Amino acid sequence: MVGRLAGKNCIVTGAAGGIGLETCILFVKEGANVVMADINPEALEKAAAIVNHFRTDTEVKQVICDVSSEQSVQELVAAADPWGGVDVMFNNAGIMHGKDDDAINTPEKIWDLTQNINVKGVWFGSKHAVLSFRKHNKKATSVINTASFVALMGAATPQLAYTASKGAVLAMTRELAMIHAREGFRFNSLCPGPLNTPLLQEWLGDDVEKRFRREVHFPSGRFGEAIEQAHAVVFLASDESSFVNGTDFLVDGGLSKAYVTAQ
């Protein structure tokens, strides 16, 4: 059976984390070659071992990369050159810092760190993907940038640097989609709802009140799972979504459409 991503070379940043790892697994299952990139070498090693378990006749590479460094991202994108260049770029790495707070209490260095990784990282990934698409004369490519549902909704629980960064991802992705549409380069944002991954669960920790302030708003009554995001990413990466461009692709269990939740 031919996979939905057969013949595609894919790069995933934040590949050792919740969404990134699940996506890499689905990408290789769907027949893609995958470059897995993460800043955390030990976690990346473990994640790559898992992904390799699902690999058949495709290739998997690991690259240690800090997406906030342009040189690091340039080297990452070059890792797909021996395969004929990248076709799918998933700019997914992101942080939500424990000291991220409201306008008064967010330290400036946390603000800067968050924007450097969450916004500049997506810009560098998009920029070097476009340069590579042109270099390899690609005509049908897909860039998926991970934003968040908080880019579309006002959160009453403060995480100001993170929220601002994800709003920037959404706006940047929309413009990239327009600018490059006639070259055949698609750009979409993935907007996950709150998930069962370390990023959010470690941030919430055992703060019951903080957790309840969120859980009460879930129409489905539960956090989302990383695999549920990964399935959406496969669609956006594949040619099945060839006419989907510039979207804020929400995978949030209906959270953003809720007025009040059912009992």
Ligand code: NAD
């Ligand atoms: P995660 O923390 O499980 O994984 C994130 C990965 O990114 C980690 O492996 C981490 O090492 C890596 N990373 C961090 N900084 C990096 C850097 N500078 N360069 C390269 N890699 C770096 O998180 P996740 O839940 O899988 O989140 C993935 C994306 O989804 C993030 O952009 C996040 O903001 C977004 N998101 C998550 C949720 C959620 O509830 N978990 C909701 C909405 C959006």
